[in-house]
Amino acid sequence: MIKGFKMKLYPGQEAEYEKRHNELWPEMQDMIxxxxxxxxxxxxxxxxxxLFxxxxxxxxxxxxxxxxxxxxxxxxxxxxDIxxxxxxxxPVSIDLKTVFHLD
Structure with a gap:
């Protein structure tokens, strides 16, 4: 099953968001x-x-x-905070409807 969703960053937090995800905790990876x-x-x-x-x-x-x-x-x-x-x-997260998929 595929999920698509959107979220929103605060202005000026793009680099910090990417940094935090590049350093994703191993415990969080395991949970996912x-x-x-x-x-x-x-x-x-x-x-x-x-964010999509x-x-x-x-x-x-x-x-x-x-x-x-x-x-x-x-x-x-x-x-x-970001x-x-x-x-x-x-996170405020809005699920998106799948309208097309190609394997």
Whole structure:
């Protein structure tokens, strides 16, 4: 299953966002894989500061359980100062509808 979603950076945080992801904690990488995530890519639209995420997941329910892990909540707290977040520090994330796919 493929998921696409968008998030938003605060102005001037592009380099910091990229730096933090280039130094992604091994525990966070493990959590993503343990919850069925692979081929995870995030793109940035520099004009709008919109992030577009693409990830392949095994199962929606398994993937959703990753949000409740301690390491994921720690990551959300770590990222909250540079991007739009909800009151629990989760990123404001809008799922995108698949309109075309080609293997």
């Amino acid at each position: 894989h343990e919850h069925g995530g692979k081929n995870y890519t995030i793109f940035l639209d520099r004009e709008t500061l919109t 995420g693409y990830i392949e997941i095994e199962d929606e329910e398994l993937w959703a359980k990753g949000a409740d892990t301690a390491i994921n909540r720690k990551w959300w707290d770590f990222m909250a 991007m739009e977040t909800n009151p629990d520090n989760s």
